[in-house]
Amino acid sequence: xxxxxPASQEHARHDLELVAAAVEGDALSMGERERLSAQLACPxxxxxxxxxxxxxxxxxxxxxxxxxxxxxxxxxxxxxAARRLRLPAWLAGARLQPLAAALCSVGLLLVLVGVAVPGxxxxxxxxxxxxxxxGPAERESSGGTGYDQAAGAPQPSAAPSAASLPGAMxxxxxxxxxxxxxPAFSSEEPKSPQEGPRDAxxxxxxxxxxxxxxxxxxxxxxxxxxxxxxxxDPAALLLAGGILLTLVGxxxxxxxxxxxx
Amino acid sequence: xxxxxxxxxxxxxRTRAAPVIEPRTPGGGPSPEQARxxxxxxxxxxxxxxAFNELVTHYQDFLFALVVRxxxxxxxxxDVVQEAFLxxxxxxxxxxxxxxxxxxARIALNAATDVLRRRRRRPAEPYPDWEDDAWQPPTGPExxxxxxxxxxxxxxxLMDALQRIGEDQRRAIVLFDVEGFDYAEIAAITGVxxxxxxxxxxxxxxxxxxxxxxxxxxFRE
Numbered sequence: 001x002x003x004x005x006p007a008s009q010e011h012a013r014h015d016l017e018l019v020a021a022a023v024e025g026d027a028l029s030m031g032e033r034e035r036l037s038a039q040l041a042c043p044x045x046x047x048x049x050x051x052x053x054x055x056x057x058x059x060x061x062x063x064x065x066x067x068x069x070x071x072x073x074x075x076x077x078x079x080x081a082a083r084r085l086r087l088p089a090w091l092a093g094a095r096l097q098p099l100a101a102a103l104c105s106v107g108l109l110l111v112l113v114g115v116a117v118p119g120x121x122x123x124x125x126x127x128x129x130x131x132x133x134x135g136p137a138e139r140e141s142s143g144g145t146g147y148d149q150a151a152g153a154p155q156p157s158a159a160p161s162a163a164s165l166p167g168a169m170x171x172x173x174x175x176x177x178x179x180x181x182x183p184a185f186s187s188e189e190p191k192s193p194q195e196g197p198r199d200a201x202x203x204x205x206x207x208x209x210x211x212x213x214x215x216x217x218x219x220x221x222x223x224x225x226x227x228x229x230x231x232x233d234p235a236a237l238l239l240a241g242g243i244l245l246t247l248v249g250x251x252x253x254x255x256x257x258x259x260x261x
Numbered sequence: 262x263x264x265x266x267x268x269x270x271x272x273x274x275r276t277r278a279a280p281v282i283e284p285r286t287p288g289g290g291p292s293p294e295q296a297r298x299x300x301x302x303x304x305x306x307x308x309x310x311x312a313f314n315e316l317v318t319h320y321q322d323f324l325f326a327l328v329v330r331x332x333x334x335x336x337x338x339x340d341v342v343q344e345a346f347l348x349x350x351x352x353x354x355x356x357x358x359x360x361x362x363x364x365x366a367r368i369a370l371n372a373a374t375d376v377l378r379r380r381r382r383r384p385a386e387p388y389p390d391w392e393d394d395a396w397q398p399p400t401g402p403e404x405x406x407x408x409x410x411x412x413x414x415x416x417x418x419l420m421d422a423l424q425r426i427g428e429d430q431r432r433a434i435v436l437f438d439v440e441g442f443d444y445a446e447i448a449a450i451t452g453v454x455x456x457x458x459x460x461x462x463x464x465x466x467x468x469x470x471x472x473x474x475x476x477x478x479x480f481r482e
Contacts, residue, residue: 020463052466054480055419055473059438062415066329069339072321072346073314082351 011044019045023052100252103245110242117235298361306353313353317346320362323440324369330435331373332380333424341376345369360446367450370432377428415479422472430465437462 018036021028028036039045074082291299298319304312324345329338345368356364423431432451436442437458442450447458470477 016467017460017463020466021459023466024459024462026459048470051470051477051480054477055466055469056438058415058419058480059434060441062412063330063419063439064413064416065326066335066338068322068325069335072325072339072343073317074310074346074350076310078347079310079313079350082347 008044011042014039014042014045016045016048019049020052023049023056096252096256100249100256102249103252104249107242107245107247107249110238110245112242114235114237114239114242117238294362295360299358302353302356302361305350313350316361316365320365321346323362324365327366327435327440328369328373330420330423330439331370331428331431332376333420337376338373341372342369345372348372359449363442363446363450366436366440366442370450374428411479411482418473418476418479419469422469425472426465426468430461430468433458433461434465434469 015035018028018032019039021032022036040049298316301312301316305316321342324342325338328341328345329335332338332341345365349365349368352368423434426434429451433447436447436450437444444455444458448455451458453461473480
């Protein structure tokens, strides 16, 4: 017992993976061979080598082979269903996931930049994203689009102060300019001064009053500022775009994962 | 000293540098199995379900044996294999040539990994059905009953120990030791480097030996 104690301590310092590699006959460098030769003088390493050999042999020959419980051939109906679920070839397989991951990354980056830029009206951004997702369907069901209404019948009488605010992006007047390409923005126009707490007066943020005023008294203010491209808050655009891209990317990742299995 | 006594052909096949992912005949063309599989894939791609089902017939036993050793119970394995064949059918266009066997193994192992991940989230003890006699190979009257009992005992403890080692190591060991894939094929199937494959196999065997330390007598007989 006493002589085996130092041997065990010595064995604890041995590289067992080297012994395992030697069992498989993996190519070893000259240095590794020398180390292995020294290690195999240790009885425990020799026993380990022999055991690993037995295990490898047993894995090959002794593992029970379970009988297959059923036939896995596909019926025409199963195959048809599988085909219907298939993505288009250009989007399937290995292409979708990198694309979706890239979309996610760009989206998150835009969100970060959008958050970092000061002056973003975040609640309106969320509303904008919501409208962008649900807006078209709603507008179609109501017999026309906010975009059409805004582009076809611009309100040149919008308050100039509204154009300088993020909230002003909801104004039809703002959508008459380059913002007309953003139908979601034009769909969230306050319906009337009587709706919500805004009409109480006095509690509104500075610019929002102008919006309310614009719809309450059309024709009372000059239109020049409302036509300006500067009426789009870039931070809000970044946030909205970022959130949309991230959502699309996440959807793509989930879809790609299912398809790639 | 380095000669471990393993069958030489097996070791040589695994360590040679020649590409082994696409088995070739000595003349340089694809092996008969590969040529047959590629022809079947082409026919399946043109909408011939019978051709795909022929592939299923060739590989369903192999895939089921592979998956059941990964997930440990037959019901889950059957579901995984069915899903794997469906995914293969759905993604036939993603087959880029090479061994269909490896391609199917990769699809099935991915599906098995999902099952194991779900199981980790919701742990449940699967019924240890490898104690069932249906798992055991049929034996004739000429076989020594003691030998049969020993083999069964070894198989049982090995299967149990396999389920207790890490998933990556188990995958590598099942592919290498049980199914006979070589390092390069395993690297292609699992998407890791050759060195990682070797390391997983070596560490997996060491882990098995550690787990079976008290039962090694069974293997020394």
